Structures are given as C-alpha cells and as structure tokens.
Amino acid sequence: MSTPGAGAPPRRSMDFTGSGKRLLRQFRPERGRLLAMVALLLASTGLSVLGPKLLGDATDLIFAGFIGQRLPEGASREEALHGLRAAGDGGVADMLSGMDFTPGRGIDFGAVGGVLLLVIAVYAVAGLLMLASGRIxxxxxxxxxxxxxxxxxxxxxxxxxxxxxxxxxxxxxSRVTNDIDNLGQTLxxxxxxxxxxxxxxxxxxxxxxxxxxxxxLVALLTVxxxxxxxxxxxKRAQPQFVAQWRSTGALNAHVEEMYTGHSLVKVFGRQRESAETxxxxxxxxxxxxxxAQFISGIMQPAMMFVSNLNYVLVAVVGGLRVASGSLSIGDVQAFVQYSRQFTQPLNQVASMANLVQSGVASAERVFELLDAEEQAPDPEGADAERPGELRGRVELKDVSFRYAEDQPLIDGLSLSVEPGQTVAIVGPTGAGKTTLVNLLLRFYEVRGGRILLDGTDIAAMPxxxxxxxxxxxxxxxxxxxxxxxxxxxxxxxxSTREQVEEAARAAHADRxxxxxxxxxxxxLDDDGGDGTGVSAGEKQLITIARAFLSDPVILVLDEATSSVDTRTEVLIQRAMARLAAQRTSFVxxxxxxxxxxxxxxxxxxxxxxxxxxxxxTLLRADGAYARLYQAQFAEAVTAVD
Structure with a gap:
C-alpha cells in the first residue's frame, strides 16, 4: 500500500542550493566536453554581441551620407557646424557634432554594403557555433x-x-522513471x-x-x-514544486496498486473507494x-515590466545624449539593442526558474534514493569465507532479530538441520516463519547470534x-x-532445452x-499471463520448475503449493520426496x-x-501442533458439512 502522507506538502523547503551543487557534480566526467561547449558558446556569444555595434556603424554611415549631401560641398565639417550655429540651429549643430560626415558627400553604399555583409557573416558563424555547442x-x-x-x-x-x-x-x-525523466528534460x-x-x-x-x-549605469539601475x-x-514557488513531485509519486503508487489488484477491487466492490482515493x-x-506553475509564472510578466522600464530609461537618457552630441544615433541604436539583449537573458533566466526548480526538486528525490542506507557490504578477498563443500547443514545459534527496536520478534532461537532433511515450519501468522527464511537468505541481518551453513557463518559469505x-x-x-x-x-x-523440460516434468508442469x-x-507478459488461460496454479508450477532446474543445495518453499489443486499438490510432494535426499528443504x-x-x-x-x-510425535504430545492440526481438521469437517 502507499506510504501514508506520501502526497502531502513537505514540512520544509528542499535544500535547493545543496541539491543544485550536487547535481552539477554529476557533470564531472564530462568536464572536457563542457569546456568545449562553453568555448563554442563564448565565441558564438562574442560574435552575436558584436552584431549590434556593426549595425550601429552602418546606421551612422547612412545618416552621415544623408546629412552630408544636404550641406554645401567644399566646406569642412567644422565650417558646416559653425554655419549651422550662425543660422540659429545650435541644437542641430550639437547633435551633428558627435557624428563623422563630409559636407557634399552622399551615402557610401559600398561601405554600407560591406558592413552589412560583415554582419551577415558574423551572425552566420555565431549560429553555426551555437549549433555545435547545442550538439555537445x-x-x-x-x-x-x-x-x-x-x-x-x-x-x-x-x-x-x-x-x-x-x-x-x-x-x-516514480523516482526511478518520472523524476529522472523530468530531470533530463529540464537539463x-x-x-x-x-x-x-x-x-x-x-x-x-x-x-x-x-x-x-x-x-x-542607467541600464543597471533595474538589475x-x-x-x-x-x-x-x-522562494515561494520551490516548496510547491517539491509538493508537486511528491504528489506525483503518491498518485503513481495508487494507480500501480489499483492496476495490479484491479480484479480484487472489483470483486470486493471497492471501485468507488478507489476512485475517491x-x-x-x-x-x-x-x-x-x-x-507551482502560477507562482513561477508571475516571474516572466514581472521581468517584462522591469525590462520595459529599463528600455524607457535608456531611450530617454540616450536621446538626451544624442541631442547634446555626446553619442551618435548609431551608438544609441546599438545601445538600445544591447539593453534589450541585456534584459532578454535576464527574462530567459527568470522564465527558466520554474523548470530549474522542478528539475532540482526531482533531483533531490533521486538523491534521497541514492542516499538511502545500504545493506552491509559483502566481505571480500581474505575476509570472505566459504564452506569447503556445500552439503546443506544449517545451524542457528542463539539467533535474535527484530524489525523495530521496541518489538522483539525472534529471541535466542537455536536450531540444527542436517543435510537432506525436510524441515517444516508451522505456526500462526506473525510467528516469524518467513522471517526465519529471510534471515537464512540474508535479506535481513540477524541482530544477535549466528547462522552457519556447513560450519561457515553466512555473515562472512558473499x-x-x-x-x-x-x-x-x-x-x-x-x-x-x-x-x-x-x-x-x-x-x-x-541450461539446455532438455534440462528445462526435465525440470518441468519433475514439477509436473510439462503436461x-x-x-x-x-x-x-x-x-508470457510481465504479469505471467499469456492470454491463453495460464492459471495461478500453473504459474506456480513454472516457478517450482525454475527452482528445481537451479539444483540448489537448500530448497525453500514458502506456501509454494497454496495455488495448486489437491492432485497436483500430491504430485509435487512426491517429486519433492524424490529430491529430498539430495537437498535440505525448508517448507x-x-x-x-x-x-x-x-x-x-x-x-x-x-x-x-x-x-x-x-x-x-507432535500429535502424541498433544501440544501446540496438535491444537493446530485439530483446528484445521474441524474446519475441514465443517466445510464438508
């Protein structure tokens, strides 16, 4: 079942900075390619930034020609400006004082064309460099x-x-698929x-x-x-992105559970409750x-407002500078473009904030999985121990185990099983039967005592x-x-096909x-079905055949015959009896x-x-086993009645 509260909003905001730095460290093996990408971007950006200045020079050439052809030919630039001031056009003279023009000379289309061709070449090379960096x-x-x-x-x-x-x-x-996919798309x-x-x-x-x-400096006022x-x-959007991906994980968990158990949901009439959940x-x-989307979406219009405010300030101050002759019209034109180029990446960074926050939120969920406590490492080299020969002798010496610190489950259990013996473990639910097998397989580690396999402590074995x-x-x-x-x-x-079929015959699955x-x-599909009517019992026979083919020294059957009919169960028991002399069996x-x-x-x-x-022997003892056996016999009689 789903973890309770898995979809609830987080109690604290995620460590955005720490997770972001850790995400960047994932790129260490790609340092060489990253440096090449940055170098290409640096060259591309440099050429792109040079473009507006070249266009400003073209504008100055056109404006200078336009002004020059309207002034008397033969006069020098200073004489033309002095004549304008003498005629009462001092403001025009001040504006033209910041420009390079020749009286009587019109527009030099050759020079303008050369500048425009240079601009085209600059932008073309910048685009190719950008394409190469994108590939890297x-x-x-x-x-x-x-x-x-x-x-x-x-x-x-x-x-x-x-x-x-x-x-x-x-x-x-969800962490393995959705979060990693979201992280990849974000990057x-x-x-x-x-x-x-x-x-x-x-x-x-x-x-x-x-x-x-x-x-x-005027343009930087809005930064x-x-x-x-x-x-x-x-800061306001980040916690919502964390909640979004946690809610995604909780929803996926519910859908996966309901899909896996959809037949049970229908049998017990819980469709409405499932749909409500x-x-x-x-x-x-x-x-x-x-x-998350609404709060982060506020950023782009807010940044556009700041960008427009910057544009107004630059236009006003730039116009005054042109009027005073401190700047040429081409320089102001280039500067206006630069102010747009300056605010545009700021807007882009702001608009990417929601993507970055969503990606880092997913990265943190993946890192939480990577940081989960691992099982104790296997002993290696000289520290590893191995039985001289696997015969199947199992010995438990004063074994203790508990899932929770305050709830002991197995305490001081000792047991000795000889090779070839069939050991049945019975008892009420929660008695520790399956736990005992999990300890033998080291799915869990014992809290105290030792488990020996042919005299070797299994904790020392890989x-x-x-x-x-x-x-x-x-x-x-x-x-x-x-x-x-x-x-x-x-x-x-x-294994060969003959060995596979022999194992199937031993498990009575061949027929x-x-x-x-x-x-x-x-x-078969992922759930073991094939659309041809393979029953649950037949699936179980396949898994039993799999165990027989692996030819283990120890065979563990955890309610393995619960899904087969009585006749098949008897056949499996006979097959197990034939193999019992060669392997230790826990049932x-x-x-x-x-x-x-x-x-x-x-x-x-x-x-x-x-x-x-x-x-x-246990029936004659008239103890716990006898009570269990009599209770099942009474249930069987009641069922027949």
Missing part, C-alpha cells in the same frame, strides 16, 4: 542522465529488503540556454560600458529590482501543480554465493515477460505446457496435511520454537 550539450546531458540511471539501478541492488518494504512500489518507480531545456544567457549578459555589459558608461523579483518568486490524490497533485546454493519458491508467483522456457531457466541460464499453442515457447506451510512426511516439524510462536519433532 545534448550529448553531455544524455550521458549524465544515463550515468544517473545506472547509479539508481546499482543502488536498488544494494538496498536492503527493509527499505523496499517501507516504500510503495509506485513511489520508488536539455535549460543548461545550454542558461550558460548562453550568462555569457550574453557579460558580453553585453562590456559593450554597453564601451559605448557609454553613463547609459550602462536589483529584477533580482528581488526572481528571489521572492523563486484517486480523486483526492489527483486533486492534491492539481493544487500543487497549479500553485551474498551472491550464499544465495546461489538456495532455491526459493514463494506463495506469490513472479514471472517476467518472456517464454515459459526462459522463465524456467531464469536461475540457470546455461499443461505442451497443451499451450506454442508449448515451451509460449510468451513453510499453513495446511498441515502437506507436511506429514517432513523429517522435522518446527512449531513457532512469538519468534520461538515451542515444539519440534515429526508428525506422529
């Missing part, structure tokens, strides 16, 4: 996200079973553009101060206001998404080697998308498999009729073994 950026981001997925996949294999028990599958899948949309915007801001500032320090708007809006979590996601010698069949079948033959050979992939349209080549069963032939029956209550012996 896409490769860098794709490789980084690819590595992050590999880190998550490796992390999942190192997580203890306790972590996965505490998390809903939908929540974990693709923002990384290159963000670097380009920052370089553009620096380049434009340099050009603005070169043209006119006074106008540059503090822009930063204030971005900071205030960003979906509606509530969908509503939570809607509210968080709306708030987990992979330990589990290689143990085959397990669970009550819940697990089959993957593939053929029946591939599913049977999952634990022994080097029904051959009745399927494609026999052993019938393809967890609720139906006591299935374990009558076990060598040893352990009766567990509250984490302790209260009785042990064979079937007849």
């Amino acid at each position: 950026s896409a490769r860098v981001i794709s490789r980084t996200v690819h590595r992050l997925r590999e880190q998550v996949e490796a992390k999942l294999s190192r997580l203890p079973l306790s972590y996965l028990d505490k998390q809903s599958r939908g929540e974990v899948l 693709q949309q923002t990384l290159g553009q963000l670097i380009n915007s920052l370089l553009t801001i620096v380049g434009v500032l340099v050009m603005m101060f070169w043209i006119s320090p006074l106008l540059a 503090p206001l822009s930063l204030l708007v971005a900071t205030r809006v960003g 979906f509606r509530e979590r969908n509503e939570e996601l809607y509210r968080a998404s709306f708030k 987990r992979a080697e330990l589990r290689t010698g143990i085959g397990m069949v669970l009550q819940d079948t697990w089959l993957f998308g593939g053929t029946i033959a591939e599913n049977i050979a999952y634990g022994a992939q080097e 029904f498999i051959r009745t399927l349209p494609d026999g052993y080549d019938t393809v 967890i069963a609720h139906r006591l009729s299935t374990i009558r032939d076990a060598d040893v029956i352990l009766v567990m209550e509250n984490g302790s073994i209260v009785e042990q012996g064979d079937h007849e």
Whole structure:
C-alpha cells in the first residue's frame, strides 16, 4: 500500500542550493566536453554581441551620407557646424557634432554594403557555433542522465529488503522513471540556454560600458529590482514544486496498486473507494501543480515590466545624449539593442526558474534514493569465507532479530538441520516463519547470534554465493515477460532445452505446457499471463520448475503449493520426496496435511520454537501442533458439512 502522507506538502523547503551543487557534480566526467561547449558558446556569444555595434556603424554611415549631401560641398565639417550655429540651429549643430560626415558627400553604399555583409557573416558563424555547442550539450546531458540511471539501478541492488518494504512500489518507480525523466528534460531545456544567457549578459555589459558608461549605469539601475523579483518568486514557488513531485509519486503508487489488484477491487466492490482515493490524490497533485506553475509564472510578466522600464530609461537618457552630441544615433541604436539583449537573458533566466526548480526538486528525490542506507557490504578477498563443500547443514545459534527496536520478534532461537532433511515450519501468522527464511537468505541481518551453513557463518559469505546454493519458491508467483522456457531457466541460464523440460516434468508442469499453442515457447507478459488461460496454479508450477532446474543445495518453499489443486499438490510432494535426499528443504506451510512426511516439524510462536519433532510425535504430545492440526481438521469437517 502507499506510504501514508506520501502526497502531502513537505514540512520544509528542499535544500535547493545543496541539491543544485550536487547535481552539477554529476557533470564531472564530462568536464572536457563542457569546456568545449562553453568555448563554442563564448565565441558564438562574442560574435552575436558584436552584431549590434556593426549595425550601429552602418546606421551612422547612412545618416552621415544623408546629412552630408544636404550641406554645401567644399566646406569642412567644422565650417558646416559653425554655419549651422550662425543660422540659429545650435541644437542641430550639437547633435551633428558627435557624428563623422563630409559636407557634399552622399551615402557610401559600398561601405554600407560591406558592413552589412560583415554582419551577415558574423551572425552566420555565431549560429553555426551555437549549433555545435547545442550538439555537445545534448550529448553531455544524455550521458549524465544515463550515468544517473545506472547509479539508481546499482543502488536498488544494494538496498536492503527493509527499505523496499517501507516504500510503495509506485513511489520508488516514480523516482526511478518520472523524476529522472523530468530531470533530463529540464537539463536539455535549460543548461545550454542558461550558460548562453550568462555569457550574453557579460558580453553585453562590456559593450554597453564601451559605448557609454553613463547609459550602462542607467541600464543597471533595474538589475536589483529584477533580482528581488526572481528571489521572492523563486522562494515561494520551490516548496510547491517539491509538493508537486511528491504528489506525483503518491498518485503513481495508487494507480500501480489499483492496476495490479484491479480484479480484487472489483470483486470486493471497492471501485468507488478507489476512485475517491484517486480523486483526492489527483486533486492534491492539481493544487500543487497549479500553485507551482502560477507562482513561477508571475516571474516572466514581472521581468517584462522591469525590462520595459529599463528600455524607457535608456531611450530617454540616450536621446538626451544624442541631442547634446555626446553619442551618435548609431551608438544609441546599438545601445538600445544591447539593453534589450541585456534584459532578454535576464527574462530567459527568470522564465527558466520554474523548470530549474522542478528539475532540482526531482533531483533531490533521486538523491534521497541514492542516499538511502545500504545493506552491509559483502566481505571480500581474505575476509570472505566459504564452506569447503556445500552439503546443506544449517545451524542457528542463539539467533535474535527484530524489525523495530521496541518489538522483539525472534529471541535466542537455536536450531540444527542436517543435510537432506525436510524441515517444516508451522505456526500462526506473525510467528516469524518467513522471517526465519529471510534471515537464512540474508535479506535481513540477524541482530544477535549466528547462522552457519556447513560450519561457515553466512555473515562472512558473499551474498551472491550464499544465495546461489538456495532455491526459493514463494506463495506469490513472479514471472517476467518472456517464454515459459526462459522463465524456467531464469536461475540457470546455461541450461539446455532438455534440462528445462526435465525440470518441468519433475514439477509436473510439462503436461499443461505442451497443451499451450506454442508449448515451451509460449510468451508470457510481465504479469505471467499469456492470454491463453495460464492459471495461478500453473504459474506456480513454472516457478517450482525454475527452482528445481537451479539444483540448489537448500530448497525453500514458502506456501509454494497454496495455488495448486489437491492432485497436483500430491504430485509435487512426491517429486519433492524424490529430491529430498539430495537437498535440505525448508517448507513453510499453513495446511498441515502437506507436511506429514517432513523429517522435522518446527512449531513457532512469538519468534520461538515451542515444539519440534515429526508428525506422529507432535500429535502424541498433544501440544501446540496438535491444537493446530485439530483446528484445521474441524474446519475441514465443517466445510464438508
């Protein structure tokens, strides 16, 4: 079931700065490509920034020609200005004093054309450099996200079973799929553009101060206001993005649960409750998404207002500078373009804020998974111990275990199982039967005591080697998308088709498999179905065949025959009996009729073994086992009546 409160808004805002820095550290293996990308962007930005100044020069050439052809030819520039002042046009003379013109000479179209061709070449080269940097950026981001997925996949294999028990599958899948996908899309949309915007801001500032320090200072007056708007809006939007992706995980968990158990939902008539839960979590996601998008959406119009305010100030002060002759019209034209170029990247950075915040929120959720406490590492080299020969002797010495610190489950349990013995474990729900098997497989680590396999402490053995010698069949079948033959050979992939079929015959699965349209080549989907009527019991037979084919020294059956009919169950018991001499078997069963032939029956209550012996001995003892057996017999009689 879903983790309670998984979709609730966070109690505190995420560590945006810390998570952002950690995300940037993921790019360390791509330093060379990043430097190449930045160099290309730097060259592209430099050429793009040079364009407005060249266009301003073209404007000055045109204006100078336009003015020059209206002034008397032969006079010098100073004489023309003196004549204008003498005629009472002092304002015009002041404006023209900042321009380079020749009286009597018209527009030099050759010079203007040369400047325009240079501008075209500059912008063309800048575009090609930008295209090359974009290609590098896409490769860098794709490789980084690819590595992050590999880190998550490796992390999942190192997580203890306790972590996965505490998390809903939908929540974990949301982090592995949705959050990583969102992070990748965010980086693709923002990384290159963000670097380009920052370089553009620096380049434009340099050009603005070169043209006119006074106008540059005027343009910078609105920068503090822009930063204030971005900071205030960003702080309010970030918690909502965190809530959005947590709500997404909770909704995915619910959908995954309802889809997996849709038949049970219908059988018990819980469609309405399921739909209501979906509606509530969908509503939570809607509210968080709306708030995040609305608050972050305020930033762009606010930044546009600041940009327009900047434009007005530059236009007014620039016009006054032209009128006084301090600047040429071309310089003011270039400066107006630069002021737009200066505010545009600021607006772009502001508009990317919602994407960046959403991406960092997803990154933090992925990092939380990567930071989860891992299982203790396997011993390596000289520290690793291995039995000389796997025979299947299992010994528990004063074993203690608890899931929660204040709730002991197994306390001081000791047990010795000889090779080839079949040990049945019975008891009420919660007695610790499955926990005992999980400790043997090191899905959980004992809190006290030791478990020995052929005299070797399993805590000193590599987990992979330990589990290689143990085959397990669970009550819940697990089959993957593939053929029946591939599913049977999952634990022994080097097996031949003959060996696969032999294992199927041992598990009494061969007969029904051959009745399927494609026999052993019938393809099952991810849930083990194939559309041809493979029942739950038949799926269980396939998993039992898989365990037989792996030929383990120890065989664990956790309610493995619960899904098969009585006749098939008897056949499986006979097959198990034939193999019992070669492997130690642990059988967890609720139906006591299935374990009558076990060598040893352990009766567990509250984490302790209260009785042990064979079937007849325990019945004569008239203890806990006898009471369980009589209760099941009475239930069976009642059912017949």
